[in-house]
Amino acid sequence: MFRSTILKTAALAAALVCGQAAFAEEVTLPRTMIWTSYDLGSSGYVEASAMADALDKQFGTTIRLTPSGTAIGRLLPLVRGRASYGLMGNEILFASDASYEFAARDWGPQDLRVLLGRPAGVGLVAGGDTDIETPADLPGVSVGFVEASPSTTLNTEAALAFAGLTPDDVEKIMYPGYGAMLAAFVAGEVDVVPVTPAVAALREAEAGRGFRWLDMPGEDTEGWARISDRSSLFQPRTITVGAGISEDNPAQLMGYSYPQITTLATADEDEVYNLVKALDLSFPAYKDANADMPLWVLEESGTTPSGAPFHPGAIRYLRERGIWDDQDDAWNDKRIAAIETTKALWAEAVKEADASGVSNDDWPAFWEDYRASHAR
Template identity: 60%
Template sequence: MLRRAFTTGAAALAAFMTTTAVMAQDVSLPRTQVWTSYDVGTAGYVEASAMADALDKKFGTTVRIIPSGTSIGRLLPLQAGRASYGFMGNENYFAGEAMFEFGAREWGPQDLRVVLGRPSQVGLVTGKDTGIASPADLAGKKVGYVLANASTTLNTETVLAFAGLTAADVEKVEYPSYGAMAKAFVAGEIDVAPAVPTSSFLREAEGGRGVQWLSMPKEDTEGWGRVAAHASLFSHSEATVGVSISDDNPADLLGYRYPQLTVPASTSADEVYNMIKALDETFDMYKDASVVMPNWSTSIAGTTPAGAPFHDGAVRYLKEIGVWTDKDQQWNDARIAHIEEVKAAWEAATAQADSEGVKGADWPAYWEAWRAEHLN
C-alpha cells in the first residue's frame, strides 16, 4: 500500500533537507521545500503562496508549490517523498477512512497528520420559494449532487444526518459539475444545494428566488451527535459573513478545515515542530493576504477537529503556547485509534478477498460492504 511507500529516495530527500537547514531565531528549516496545493487561483494555492513567501523572506527557505485539481495529485507526491507538505481539503478524511478513490487496492487507509488547518464553513442552502425551513424538512425534496465529487456529497449527507435523514430520504438530482448544479439551483430546478457562505452563484440566486440557509442550531445536541458519528471532521460553526448572512442574521453551519497543512504521520516531530513555529512567527507577514488569512492564527487553526489527527510535533508546539487543550487531545487520540481500526480492517478485508479470489473490479464494492459491517 502507498502508506508504506516511503522509498530510499524519500529518505535521501529528508536527509538532504536536514543537512541543508537554515537557522533563525531558534527555528530550523530546510533551505528548500516542496508543497502541494489545489489549482492555481484557488484559495488553497493563494494561501499557500502567501505563507511560502513569508518563510522565504524571514528564513530564506525557498518553497516550490505543485498545484493539482485532484486529491490523488495532491497526496501522491507527499506519500512518495517528492513533497514535504500538502495543503489538503477533505481528502485527509477520505484517505484515513480508505473511502472513494482511496478505497482502491493500490491505496488503502493513509496515515496522515495535520500541522494547521484553517476553519471554514459549509452547509445546505435552499430557495425562499421552497418553504423549506430546516434540515428536517428535506425529506422528498430535490437535492443537488455532483458526480464524482466526494467532498460535496459528504457535506450534503452530513447535514442530512443532522436531521436523522439519509440520501435515500431525498430526491437526488445529479450534475456533471459543481457549476452545472449551481446554475440549476439559481434556475429553481432543485430545492437544495451544498455551498460555502461566499459562493458567488448565491448572489444571483439571492436576487431571484432568494436564499435561505438550513441552520443547524448548536443547542441541538442530538443532531450534532449524529454529525460526529457520521463524519468526525465537522463541528458547529456560526457563520456571520456570506450571502444572506450577517452579524444580525447568522447561520449555524458545518465547520471544517480547508486548507489543511498536512504531512505523513512518519514525518519527524522536530521537523513539524519547527515548521509550525516558523508559521506562527511569520503570521503577521501573511495574515493580510486575504480576508480569511487571519484564521491561520495558531489559536484558531491549531484546534480540533480536523480531517486527520494533529501531528505530534505540532501538538508539542501548541501545548507550549497554551493552545492545545485536554479536549483537543481526547479528539486526537480517538481519531488516531479509529484510523488504526480502519488499517486493521483493511488488512483483514484484503486477506479475505484474496482467499476468495475477489478481482480488482469487484474490490470497491467488497471493501465498502466490509467497512459497513466491521467499522462504526
C-alpha cells in the same frame, strides 16, 4: 542634504535586510516545496496562496501550488512523494479510514498527519432566484455533487440528513470538480450547492442571481442527531463572517476544520516543526487575505479534533507555545490507535480476499463487509 538623505535611505535598507535575515534565521525550511490544495475559486486555494506568499517573502521559501477539484487529485501527489503538504478537507478522514474512494484495493488506510486546521463552517446555499428557504424544502430540487470528492459529498449528505433526507430525495447533478460546480451555481444551472462562507464564487453569485444560506439551528436536536448519525465530525456553529453573513445576519452551519494542512506520518519532524513555527511567525503577513484567515491563529487552528492525528513536529511546537495539552494528547493517541486498527484489519482482509479470489472490482464491497463483521 542630498548626501544625508542617501545615507539615511541606505541605512534603512540595510536595517530592513538585517531584520529579515534575523527573522529568517529563526526557522529552517526547504528552499522549495510543493503543496496541493482545492482548485481555483475555493477558499482553500486562496488561503494556501496567501501562506505561500508570506513564506516566500519572509523566509525565501518558494511554494508551488497544485490545485485539484478532487480528493484523489489532492492526495495522490502527497502519497507518491510529489508534494510535501496539502491543504485538505475531510478526505483525510476517509483516507485514514479506507472509506469512499480510498476503499479501493490500490489505496487502503493512509497514515496522514495534520499540522494545523482552521475552524470552519460548511452548509448548503440555495440560489436567490429559487423559493428554497430551509433544508426541508430540498426534496426534488437540483443539488450539486462532485465526482471523486467524498469530503463535499459528506458535507451534502450530512446537511440533507438534518432534514431527514438522503441524496435519493434530490436531483443529483454531478460535476468533475468543485470549481465546475461553483461556476454552474453562479450561472444558475443548479439550485443548491455545499460551500464554505469564504468561497469567492459566492461574491459572484451575490452580484447576480443571489443566494441564501439554509440554516441548521443548533436547537433542532433531532436534526443534529441525524447529522451526528451520519458523521461525528460536525457540531453546530454560528458563523458571523463570510459572504451573505454578518453579526446581524449570522448563518447556522455545520462546524468542522477546513482546510487542514496535511502531510504523511513519515514527514521529517524537524521540518514540520519549522513549518508550523514559520506559519506562526508570518501570521501577520497573511491573516487578512480573507475574512476567515484570522482563524489560522494557532490558538484556534492548533487544537483537536481534526480529520487525522497531529504530526509530532507540530505537537512539539504547539506544546512550546502552551497550546497543546493532555486532552489533545488523549485525542491524538486514540485517533492513531484507530488508524492502526484499520491498517491491521485491512491486511487481514487482503489475505482472505487473495485466498478467496476476490477481484479488485469486488474488493470495496468485500472490505466494507469484512470491516463490519470484524470490527474491534
